[in-house]
Amino acid sequence: MHEIRWNPVLKWWVMVSAGRESRPLTPADHCPFCPGSGKVPDAYDVLSYDNDWPILAPLPPEVEPITSTLYKNARSYGKCEVILYSSDHNKTLGDLSPSSMDRLVDLWTERYRELGALDSVKYVFIFENRGREVGATIIHPHGQIYGFPFIPKKIELELASCKEYFEREEKNLYREMLLEELKDGRRIVDENGSFVTFVPYFAEYPYQVYVIPRRHRLSIDQLSDDEKRLLGSSLTRIVKTYNHVFPRDFPYMMCFDQKPTDGDDYRYYQFHVKFFPPLRNEKTQKYNACSETGGWVHGNPSSPEAKAEELRKIMETLYGGTR
Numbered sequence: 248m249h250e251i252r253w254n255p256v257l258k259w260w261v262m263v264s265a266g267r268e269s270r271p272l273t274p275a276d277h278c279p280f281c282p283g284s285g286k287v288p289d290a291y292d293v294l295s296y297d298n299d300w301p302i303l304a305p306l307p308p309e310v311e312p313i314t315s316t317l318y319k320n321a322r323s324y325g326k327c328e329v330i331l332y333s334s335d336h337n338k339t340l341g342d343l344s345p346s347s348m349d350r351l352v353d354l355w356t357e358r359y360r361e362l363g364a365l366d367s368v369k370y371v372f373i374f375e376n377r378g379r380e381v382g383a384t385i386i387h388p389h390g391q392i393y394g395f396p397f398i399p400k401k402i403e404l405e406l407a408s409c410k411e412y413f414e415r416e417e418k419n420l421y422r423e424m425l426l427e428e429l430k431d432g433r434r435i436v437d438e439n440g441s442f443v444t445f446v447p448y449f450a451e452y453p454y455q456v457y458v459i460p461r462r463h464r465l466s467i468d469q470l471s472d473d474e475k476r477l478l479g480s481s482l483t484r485i486v487k488t489y490n491h492v493f494p495r496d497f498p499y500m501m502c503f504d505q506k507p508t509d510g511d512d513y514r515y516y517q518f519h520v521k522f523f524p525p526l527r528n529e530k531t532q533k534y535n536a537c538s539e540t541g542g543w544v545h546g547n548p549s550s551p552e553a554k555a556e557e558l559r560k561i562m563e564t565l566y567g568g569t570r
């Protein structure tokens with residue numbers, strides 16, 4: 248049974264996909280994303296790949312009608328894709344060459360446009376779960392895209408705040424946040440001509456960063472060629488820096504936030520990328536437990552200013568300073 252079900256209290260959709268709990272685990276020594284697996288071409292650079300176990304699909308099963316004034320369900324329209332960053336099993340986003348990164352940013356842009364053009368897709372969510380701590384069982388470098396048939400709740404909250412701020416102040420909330428961070432300077436980790444990477448003032452996770460364009464862009468497909476190249480550079484540099492924080496793999500969740508594709512006007516929003524890394528230190532993970540899950544209240548066990556300095560120093564060692 249595949250369907251989406253409405254929670255009338257939180258006013259959000261839950262994707263229900265019975266049977267996924269019994270999907271086969273990939274054997275430890277087999278990688279479906281490596282050339283030769285039979286699942287992917289024998290040679291590729293970057294590649295989009297339809298998820299074998301999609302929770303959302305262009306032609307989802309019909310749903311059983313329910314008779315309720317409180318509850319509702321709907322077909323799980325949408326799309327789930329895997330984005331392979333490289334054919335090299337052991338690379339990470341931080342190891343990609345500038346030209347590979349350019350092709351990856353181009354592929355994300357193409358998928359955003361193509362999925363966003365589907366009638367059923369209201370929001371194109373580009374993301375990467377990296378590491379066992381966030382449920383990624385295959386280490387081969389890859390991210391995913393969900394084409395949602397609704398706007399995710401957290402994005403809806405952001406849009407409402409940005410709209411309210413724009414109507415009151417006639418300014419873009421994300422841009423003002425960026426100016427505030429640049430003015431303070433202590434939490435800036437990296438910057439180039441088009442993007443700034445910083446640990447936000449209100450960071451929930453010790454090593455959380457935002458990557459925000461300097462100019463007003465609503466979605467990845469509004470970036471100029473030069474901005475796309477500089478986005479690729481910013482992402483590579485922060486992931487390579489993450490790779491050097493601990494003498495172990497560095498797990499993270501990377502989420503692209505951008506304009507919904509339902510055709511409405513979102514001029515008050517701003518494209519950006521957020522990283523949520525779950526480690527507090529080399530051995531301890533920050534769990535999303537009762538306070539975070541039941542109350543959406545995070546406790547950050549470290550100073551955002553100190554963590555930004557730590558990341559900045561690693562980046563300086565790796566790259567010889569910001570550009």
Ligand SMILES: [Zn+2]
Nearest residue numbers: 278281336387
């Ligand atoms: Zn592989």
